Every structure is written in C-alpha cells, then in structure tokens.
Amino acid sequence: MAFNKDDVSINSLIGxxxxxxxxxxxxxxxxxxxxxxxxxxxSGKIIVGEKARIKGNVTAKSAIIGGIVEGNVTAPEGIQLFETAAVVGDLATKHLLLADNVLFHGHC
Incomplete structure (x- = not known):
C-alpha cells in the first residue's frame, strides 16, 4: 500500500x-x-486528541477521535473512536472502529 505524504506528515496542529x-x-x-x-x-486525515473539544461538524478523509465532538463526523475512509471519545452526532463512513467505553449518541 502506498502512502500519500498527507497521510503521515502533520500539516496543521491546533494545540x-x-x-x-x-x-x-x-x-x-x-x-x-x-x-x-x-x-x-x-482533505486529509484528522486526529482529535483526548483533550480536544469540538462543537461543530467534522469532515475529513479519515478520522481518529479521542476527545469530545458535538456534531456530525463524515470520513469516507474510516472513523476510529478511542475509549476516551465522546461523540454526540451522526457518523458517516465505510469503516467504523469503536473502542470499549466510548460514549456515542447518534446514527451511523
């Protein structure tokens, strides 16, 4: 499998x-x-760290979420929710991976 540079190099960071x-x-x-x-x-991948809080929709190629998202998440290539994640909103993806103890309230 070939990797695109945008798949491994962080282009933007919100600290x-x-x-x-x-x-x-x-x-x-x-x-x-x-x-x-x-x-x-x-247009690429997004990682939402466990200390992050997003009140709004998230749209990316793929998403890894460990923090709180109050909004819909759209990531056609995949969404992964870590055990520290809390999502109140709908998930739209082809591949979904949920860890134990995830808080999720919405549709997928």
Missing amino acids: IGSAITGDIKFTGFVTVHGDINGNIET
Missing part, C-alpha cells in the same frame, strides 16, 4: 489551550488538541 470560534478548512493531515466552536474540514 492544547488553543480556542477557535468559526468554521475552518485545511488541506492535509490535521491534529486537534484544543477547542473549536465551529465546523472543521480537511
């Missing part, structure tokens, strides 16, 4: 203590450890 209000759009691999009040979209 712990950061707070963003408004919709944001990225190209490539994004990692979120801060708070976002708005929709977030990227």
